[in-house]
Amino acid sequence: MSGPSSYNPQTGIEKWIDARLPLPRLMYDSFVSYPVPRNLNYTYTFGGILSVMLIAQILTGVVLAMHYTANAEMAFASTEHIMRNVNYGWLLRYMHGVGGSMFFLAVYIHLFRGLYYGSYKDPREILWILGVIIFLLMMATAFMGYVLPWGQMSFWAATVITSLFSAIPLIGDSVVTWLWGGFAVDDPTLNRFFSLHYLLPFMIFGVVVLHVWALHMTGQTNPTGVEVKSGQDTVPFTPYATIKDTFAMVVFFVVFAYFVFYQPNYLGHPDNYIEADPLVTPAHIVPEWYFLPYYAILRAVPSKLGGVVLMFGSILVLFLLPWLDTSKVKSAVYRPLYRQFFWILVAVCIVLGWLGSKPPEGGYVWAARFATAWYFFHFLILLPLLGLFETPTPRPASITESVLGEDGDTHPDAGAETQPAGAAASPQSKG
Ligand code: HEM
Structure with a gap:
């Protein structure tokens, strides 16, 4: 937080370190005394879960990589070796594979929380943009990781x-050959994907540091969307958060x-237990569940280039979101129309995910077209207009008022809540 520090080194060693590299001070100010709004709900716990x-x-x-072999002849067998011979290799692999799915589940909740509470609005635009960059890096990492076991779906x-x-005009085919490192997906492709799959998480880590730094500059939003006004509005991060x-x-x-432990392969595809075979195309090529909505958008358009543009556009539009949403009111709690459109958007994304798992034919394609059109309509047309025409409902004057009622102690929970409010009145609180 960019306020004055309340860290007070006690012992000689603490003072010695503080004068040379004030890392304990940084930790204390960021994760102990750091003031958080007193009304945060459980949707605000997903950033920590993601970390x-x-x-x-x-x-x-890192441990899996010690036993894995990035070679097209050996990758599939080395994965089986991990599962059968390496001590707790099965656990490591399942934790990593299922972990990828859980990571995306958490990031989707985190992202939609941001959409609901207007977390991307002034002054948190950079915080949001860093989040979208993390999201793109996560997608690249997950895609390349899925190739490594060298099963049929990987390939x-x-x-x-x-x-x-190859849809890129003029240079498309050369770009694909360059990406593959040859004339088909093969050993060079697997090697570069392994290298990048190892590298990108560390880049994500770096961007997460910036993300949390930006967060500590602006402070968190809260379900009311009303910014922190006094020490009463916050509680210290430890112990409350x-x-x-x-x-x-x-x-x-x-x-x-x-x-x-019970459903390790439920979220995966059985075909990935068949070794990659360039001569046998699976009946249905489907990505992991968390990519299915994008896959539906990709296949919704008859033109390959158009599909690619829309698929990337569906994420790139998020970069512009802070400027597309014209409403000054942050939280959907006080935006009756936006709230309904938010839930429609959630439904549209789930439907797109379902359509992504279906073959691209007949009614499925038409449904995907409609859902894709709605997705872009939501961000590009609805959000800019809604802010101009919607009448928000009255917001509380402060966070404390929303929790305790107007005179500070008439709320039924007031007794239970008074203690934290007192504890929050620290010099660290935003004034
Ligand atoms: C590895 C992935 C990520 C990590 C570790 C991470 C971490 C965090 C943490 C610790 C917080 C504060 C706690 C909370 O509000 O939940 C936070 C807040 C936030 N994150 Fe992320 N995040 C990640 C991905 C994303 C993505 C993909 C987006 C959006 C596209 C995003 C947007 C935001 C925003 C806007 C906030 C501020 C929320 C508010 O105060 O209303 N984050 N993030």
Whole structure:
């Protein structure tokens, strides 16, 4: 947080370190005394969950890489070797594979929370843009990771997606050959994907540091969308946010563990247990579930180039979101029309995901066209206009008022809430 520091080194060693590299001060100011709005709900715990997931993916990935062989002749067998011979190799692999799905689940909740509470609006535009960059990097990482086991879906997904670049006018075919490192997806492709799959998570880590830095400059939003006005509006990060984040993380990890131990292959495709065969095309080539909405958009248009442009456009439009949404009111709680369109958008994205798993024929294609059109209509037309015509409902004067009622203690929960408010009146709180 960009306020004055409240770290007070006690012992000699603490003072010695503080005068040389004030890392404990940074940690204290960021994760102990850092003021958070007192009314945050559980949707605000997903940033913390994502941070832990990123570390978990890096740790399991680094150990998997010790046993994996990035060679088209050996990759599939080395994956089986991990599953059968390496001590707890099955656990590592399932944690990493299921972990990818859980990571996307968490990021989608995190992202839609941002859409609901207007987290992308002034002054958090850069925070949001960094998030979209992380999202793009995550997609690239997940796509390349899926190729590594060198199963049928790995191979054919890599072929389909890299071939999309051939839609670029004039230079398309050369770009594809360059990406492949040859004239088909083969050993050079696998090698570069492995190299990049190892590299990108560290780049994500770097962008996450910037993301959290930007967050600590502006502070968090909260369900009212009314900014922090006094020390009463906040509580210190520790213990209030730490305990809530920890509880949410435990629940999230129970779901994660359920999939790892009971349904490890539920989210994957059985064809990926067949070794890659360039001569046998699977009946249906489908990506992992978290890419299905984009896959539906890609196939909704008859032209290859058009599909590629729309697919990338569906993410790039998020970069412009802070300027497309013209409403000054942040939270959907006080925007009756936007709130309904938000839920329609959620439904449209789920339907797109379902359509992405269906063959691109007949009614499915028409439904995908309609849903794609609605997706772009939402961001490009509805949001700019809605802000001009919608009448928001009255907002509370402050966060404290929304929690305690107008005179500060008439709310039924007031007794329970008074203590944290007092605890929050620290010099760190935003005035
Ligand atoms: C590895 C992925 C990510 C990590 C580790 C991460 C981490 C965090 C953390 C720790 C917070 C504060 C706690 C919270 O509000 O939940 C946060 C807030 C935020 N994140 Fe992320 N994030 C990630 C991805 C994204 C993505 C993909 C987006 C959007 C496209 C995004 C947009 C935001 C925004 C706008 C906020 C501020 C929320 C608010 O105060 O209303 N983040 N993030």
